[in-house]
Amino acid sequence: MAEDKKVKGWRDVAIGGLVEPGTSEKYNTGSWRSYRPVWHADRCIHCLQCWAFCPDGSIVAKDEKFGGFDYYHCKGCGLCAKICPVKGEKAITMVLETEAAKAEKK
Amino acid sequence: MSTTVANQKASAGKVAAQEVLGLTGNEAAAEALKQVNPDVAAVFPITPQTELMHKFAEYVANGAVDTELINVESEHSAMSATVGASAAGARAVTATSANGLALMWEIVAIASSLRLPIVMPVVNRAISGPLNIHCDHSDTMGCRDLGWIQLYSEDSQEAYDNMIQAFRIAENKSVMLPVMVTFDGFIISHTMERVEIISDDKIVRNFVGEYQPENYLLNAQHPVTYGPLDLPDWLFEHKRQEIQGFLNAPEVIKQVGREYGEISGRSYDLLEKYRMDDAEVAVVALGSTAGTAKAAVEELRAEGVKAGLVKIRCFRPFPGKEICAALAKCKAVSVMDRCISFGLEGGPVFNEIRGAAYGAGLKVPMVSHIYGIGGRDINVTQIRGVFEELKKLASGGKIEAVESYVGLRE
Numbered sequence: 001m002a003e004d005k006k007v008k009g010w011r012d013v014a015i016g017g018l019v020e021p022g023t024s025e026k027y028n029t030g031s032w033r034s035y036r037p038v039w040h041a042d043r044c045i046h047c048l049q050c051w052a053f054c055p056d057g058s059i060v061a062k063d064e065k066f067g068g069f070d071y072y073h074c075k076g077c078g079l080c081a082k083i084c085p086v087k088g089e090k091a092i093t094m095v096l097e098t099e100a101a102k103a104e105k106k
Numbered sequence: 107m108s109t110t111v112a113n114q115k116a117s118a119g120k121v122a123a124q125e126v127l128g129l130t131g132n133e134a135a136a137e138a139l140k141q142v143n144p145d146v147a148a149v150f151p152i153t154p155q156t157e158l159m160h161k162f163a164e165y166v167a168n169g170a171v172d173t174e175l176i177n178v179e180s181e182h183s184a185m186s187a188t189v190g191a192s193a194a195g196a197r198a199v200t201a202t203s204a205n206g207l208a209l210m211w212e213i214v215a216i217a218s219s220l221r222l223p224i225v226m227p228v229v230n231r232a233i234s235g236p237l238n239i240h241c242d243h244s245d246t247m248g249c250r251d252l253g254w255i256q257l258y259s260e261d262s263q264e265a266y267d268n269m270i271q272a273f274r275i276a277e278n279k280s281v282m283l284p285v286m287v288t289f290d291g292f293i294i295s296h297t298m299e300r301v302e303i304i305s306d307d308k309i310v311r312n313f314v315g316e317y318q319p320e321n322y323l324l325n326a327q328h329p330v331t332y333g334p335l336d337l338p339d340w341l342f343e344h345k346r347q348e349i350q351g352f353l354n355a356p357e358v359i360k361q362v363g364r365e366y367g368e369i370s371g372r373s374y375d376l377l378e379k380y381r382m383d384d385a386e387v388a389v390v391a392l393g394s395t396a397g398t399a400k401a402a403v404e405e406l407r408a409e410g411v412k413a414g415l416v417k418i419r420c421f422r423p424f425p426g427k428e429i430c431a432a433l434a435k436c437k438a439v440s441v442m443d444r445c446i447s448f449g450l451e452g453g454p455v456f457n458e459i460r461g462a463a464y465g466a467g468l469k470v471p472m473v474s475h476i477y478g479i480g481g482r483d484i485n486v487t488q489i490r491g492v493f494e495e496l497k498k499l500a501s502g503g504k505i506e507a508v509e510s511y512v513g514l515r516e
Binding site: 008018 | 351
């Protein structure tokens with residue numbers, strides 16, 4: 001992010017390690033991800049169990065339906081894919097991040 | 107029984123009326139706390155401090171203050187509760203001695219690193235063991251690097267005066283560091299002395315001012331996080347900020363000492379130079395021993411010996427330059443430590459002054475006298491003995507031992 005480009009010195013920050021709350025929102029934990037969750041619209045029943053179980057609030061719900069992933073924060077833990085109750089092929093599957101990136105380039 | 111006396115200086119300026127009371131050091135510190143009326147006090151008993159917070163708890167119970175008194179289950183909890191209260195936005199205090207200070211050690215360092223302006227009287231007592239409840243400085247000297255300002259008191263009067271000034275120093279925005287006010291266990295804490303207190307509590311409260319925290323946990327409009335993880339990418343920067351607090355502190359301590367003089371008639375500096383103008387032999391001391399040393403200096407002066415005393419009031423931040431300047435014309439100096447630094451030649455105060463002397467180009471013969479360990483008495487005759495050694499050094503004698511002991515049975 002732009003504000004991270006210049007690293008701050010000791011004069012530029014609050015004393016005693018004091019920080020504003022909610023700074024984790026600015027932190028790109030999505031960069032930790034090695035597997036990416038991918039959504040399959042045709043199989044999704046919009047039960048929103050993935051939304052309820054996601055430990056990082058990275059499932060976006062829209063009008064009480066599945067609305068996408070917040071890839072900036074999703075760490076790729078796979079809990080959403082695991083919890084998905086759809087029989088057979090699930091509505092969320094985990095894809096190797098490198099493969100997903102390649103697919104995006106194409 | 108008390109008598110209200112019109113202070114002689116009152117007519118000259120703004121000096122407030124004083125009341126003369128017979129108070130122990132503990133009572134004097136409790137009286138100061140009563141007048142300041144802090145928001146929170148977390149308390150746990152330990153000899154010889156117990157009486158201080160016992161007395162203050164009485165003020166709480168009688169409604170003389172509206173402090174929230176928290177009875178905790180240990181000193182670790184006492185300091186933790188004080189840190190929590192201070193971070194929440196309260197003016198918070200606690201008090202302890204020796205092993206109590208040792209038990210709160212972890213949180214003592216956290217209080218200073220979070221830059222919480224806590225005030226804590228510490229009644230000096232030997233760190234056990236073997237178990238001892240009497241005075242030496244091993245407790246507060248041991249935590250000299252934990253980031254607290256340390257003010258040492260010579261008597262009950264200074265314990266009272268330092269307590270009041272401590273709040274102004276700690277809460278100054280350019281300082282924001284906790285302050286320890288120390289006084290010698292039993293020798294000061296339990297000895298009744300003549301103490302002048304400012305008669306009107308309001309004058310003390312005005313002097314201290316209302317506490318205005320800048321960032322605090324109970325501020326819903328501007329929430330903050332205290333004490334997050336601070337790894338290699340930031341801790342160094344935060345420690346540098348803490349250093350800045352200490353660099354700013356001396357001027358603040360001196361300014362508060364002058365302003366306190368205006369309302370009380372008793373001004374304070376980082377150190378007190380006693381008969382030092384033409385002194386050839388001098389001792390450096392802190393705490394109650396400074397008073398004993400003054401009596402020795404007076405006797406020697408009456409006999410024509412140019413003796414003097416440098417009393418350190420503010421040990422952290424360490425006024426090395428000021429001490430060296432005061433000793434510049436001396437021919438021999440003894441630094442008297444009521445504390446042992448095991449494995450190091452000379453006591454802690456001695457070593458800091460000798461280190462400062464190197465930077466100041468001061469080449470005076472300097473020795474370390476360790477005394478008073480575990481409450482061992484120190485008297486005028488013994489301090490005169492120290493001056494006798496200094497006289498020999500001043501006339502060209504060689505230093506036989508850098509570290510020696512006063513009052514030790516051989």
